[in-house]
Structure formats: C-alpha cells, structure tokens
Amino acid sequence: MIAARAAGATILTGVGLTVIYTALISSADAITKMFAASYAAPQLFALSGGIVALLAVLFNRAGPTPRGVATTCPRAMALRSGATVLGAAAFFYAFRLLPFAEVFLFIAMIPLITALLSGPVLGEMVRPQAWGAVMLGIVGLLCLAPGGFQSLGLGHAVALAAVLLGTVSMMASRYIGVRDGNLLAQVFWPNLALGAVSACALPFFWAPMGLVDLGWATLYAGLLFGARWVLVAAFKALPAYVITPLMNLQFLWMVIIGAAVFGEVPGPALYLGAALVITAGAWLIYDQAFPGGQSRKLIPAE
Template sequence: MVRSAALTGTLLVLVYTALISSADAITKLLAGGYAAPQLYFVSGLLVVAMALTADRVKRGPRQGLRTTCPRAMALRSVMTVISVTCYFYAFRLLPFAEVFVFIGLVPLLAGLLSGPVLGEHVRAPAWLALGAGFVGVLCLFPEGIHGIGPGHIIAFAASVSGTLSMVISRFIGRHEANTLAQVFYPNLSLACVMGLALPFVWVPMPLIDFGWAVAYAGVLFAGRWILVIALSKLAAYAVTPLMNLQFVWMVILGAVVFGEVPGAHIYLGVAIVIASGTYLVYDRLAADRRELRATAIPAE
C-alpha cells in the first residue's frame, strides 16, 4: 500500500513538471506585454471557476470547498500570491533556464522549512546541502557577485515563498483530504489581490492572448491539483527533487520557443543544485530508516 502510494505520487509529480513548465513558458510569453495583475486576475478567476466546476461534478452533498485549516490556508494563499508574482517578473527579467537554478533550490529550502513547519528534525547534512546549493547559484555569476541583478533577487524570493506554500500544503494535507480547497483559495486570493491593481494596468487583450491566458489557467489548475494530491502521498522532501525534471522541459522550451541556449555555467550550477538536493533526500530517507529500526519492537 505504501509503495503504491509512493509510485502514484512519483508519477503525479512527473506529470506536474510537464504541466507547470508549460505554464511557465506561457507566463514568459505574455510577461512582455502585460502587467502581472492582468494575467493573474484573468487566470485566477478561470482557475477558481474550474475548481468550482470540478467540485460540483465530484462531490454531490459532500464537504464542498470548506477547509478545516483556515489559518494555514490563509498563509498558503498569501505565499502563493507572493510566489507567482515574483516568478512573473523573474521570467520577464531572466532567461528561462536561469530561473530554474532558483527553482532547483526548492528541495533544499523544503528540507529546512520542514523542521519549523512540519516538526521534522533538520539534520546537519541539510545545512551542508544548502551550502552546496548556494555554490550552485553562484555559478550563475561567473563575472562575480556584482553580476547579481533585480531578477535574481526576485527569483530567490519566488523560490522561498513558493517552497513555504508547498510545505504548508503538506501540513494541510495531514489534517484534511479536500485537495480542491488548496487550489480554490490560493487562486481566489490571487484574483482578489490582483483585481485591486487591475484598473491601473489593464490593456486590451487580443483574442489570441486571451486564449493563451485560458490555456495557462487550464494547465495551472491541473498542475496545482496534481501537486496537492502528490504531496498527500509523498513527503515534501521526496516530492521536490523529482521536480528537477523541470529543467529538462525548461531548456527544451527555452530553446524551441524563445531561442535561449544556456551557457556552460548554467548547466554547472544546475548540476550542483540537483546533486545537493538529491543527497538531502538520500540522507533524509536513511535517517527515517534508522529511526524505524530504533523504534522497532524486537521479536521474542
């Protein structure tokens, strides 16, 4: 049963990486012509409508979209708004594959945040892995630290807030099985917040761009729902390293759609970040096995 859940969770994460990379590509495609509030107001409302439709189809007279963790859900919603906004501007300011180096930090940050949020002990190797990940990020700047720009700072803020949102999702998943609620409330919050700024930034959208916005909402809805389900079946520290497959999709989409070819220093940074995240997972699983052996009751 445990192995079946782990396999299902793994497959769901792999599907998620393809969907979310497609959503990121659409974000980068539209980021040059529209402000973040316009894109996320439209897409947020569309995702909310999809969540309501899916809930009506699946539930009948059941719980609906109520949540038993309102405070955690509110914090997750805030972190989601911050994360998607920061990623929007990171994609506007940085090459597609370069943003991934910061996405690749998510497994390391998840390992650290799991301690205070989920009550999981953070071992010394987690700090060593984070240090290695920091070295990987430094590979983005072969000319030195002075090469750091606003895009890099924004991308880092996006990865921190996005990781916290995912860890909180794992926390909520421990207390309720209503996965659609975790899609509905963050996107409702996103639409409401962006709607406040919408009158100041709105520009007419041609039909083709509105179609891209609808496509973005569709893949985002599917991706976020799938991720919430995956996080209910796998621990956050096991889910996030699988998300490194995004780099493959982002390199392909960056080259085919945007004509961006990453330099060797990008590949080096990604390799270090992925290796450090993979080691963190290995160490965490080894620690779990040791704890199980220590608490096992000897057979008489």
C-alpha cells in the same frame, strides 16, 4: 507484505504525480514568460486566478462526494494564499528579467529550503545532510555570477524573493494536507485570492488583449489548475522532503522549452549550477531512502 505493497504503490503514485506536475508547470511558466514581455502581472492573473478557482468549484461539485471549499486550517490557508499571490507576482517579473532556464536554479532551491523548514514547521526530523544539501545548492546558485556578485541584477533578487515565498506556500500546503483531506480547497482559496487581488490592480495595468492572447491566458489557467491539483495530491501521498527534490526534472523541460520557444541556449555555467543543485536534491532523496534506520515523524493531526 500487503502493507509493503500499499506503501510501494503510494510512493509510485507520488512520484508519478510529481513528474506530471513538472511538465504542466513548465508549460504554464512558458506562457508566463510570453505574457511578461507584453503585459503586466495582474492582466494574466486576474483571468487565470478566477478561472482556476471556478474550475475548483466545478470539479468539487462534479465529484462523487462534494465537500465544498471549506478548510479546517483557515490560518494556514490564509498564509498559503498570501504567499501564492506575492510569489506569483515575483516569479512573473523574474521570468521577464531572466532567461527561462536560469529561473530554474532558484526554483530548485525550494526543496532544499523546504528540507530545513520541514523540522520546525512540520515536525519532520531534519538530518544533518539537509544542511550540506543547502550549502551545495547555494554553490550552484553562485554559478550564475562567475564574475562576482556585481554581475547579479534585479532579476536575481526578484527570483530569490519568489523562491522564499514559494517555499512558504509549499510548507503551508503540506501542513494543511496532513490535516485536511479536501484537496480542492487548496486550489480554490489561493487562486481566488490571486484573481481578486489582481482584479483590484487591473485598472492600473490594463492593456488591450487579442483573442489569441486571451486563448493563451485560458490555457495557462487550465495548466495551472492541473499542476496545482496534482501537486497537492502528491504532497498528500508523500512528505515534502521526498516530493520536492523530484521537481528538479523541471530543469529538463525548461531547457527544452527555452531553446524551442524562446531561442535561449544556456551556457556552461548554468548547466554546472543546475548539476550542483540537482545533486543536492538527489542527496536528500538518497538520505530519505537510506536514513540509517531513522524515519521522519509528522506532527499528529489536530
């Protein structure tokens, strides 16, 4: 009984953290889209990456048991950091080229791809339903091209690249999370890499920035720090194939923000595509809740 209650509390904690994450990351994405209209990616990420990395160090030192930012999985952390840098740049330009809510269909593919990769990468059992969910998600993406593939543009290709890179980052995060309890290290190193790489590119892209935009960039860093820390904690509480489908709540936030801030009203095709992708994610959740007596197993920590 005690074990069952503890498991239930862990599930509720993971779900709650994921809901908070979707609100924080959607707000950060909105600021990204605002910046993408006037600035290049390095100008936002040089500042935000440095701020988030600094916040990670400060929070680490302020904790009851400071652990520093060392990691026991340096190669996986390097992979996560590299994927974060490239994925952040790809998403930045995807937001510039596509309507805000439309990017969601690509973001929502991350849990579906993650569900398939959780087998070979994380040692978690992948049931056949995962393949069906991915196929349904692909049909949802095709709703963006009712006129055929010729209606797809550069923005869609950039968004797809961002999704693949984001999936690599998340899988690396889960791999590290079950082996290394230092959550802030996962926040520090990817953002340090993002800030450092962007700072090197900044002289080629710099544009004058007013105090208001500087304030938005600082707020973006705070939202991003909160979102990434919460997400790492969520992955620590629950497996990737449970947490990531819940991220589809982000579509609701993106539709509301897109309409309120950017005046974008999604068409019927986007809602249909989102419904299919969300259904695919819900399918995975149902399969996890009622797996027919089978449970996924993680690779033992090294």
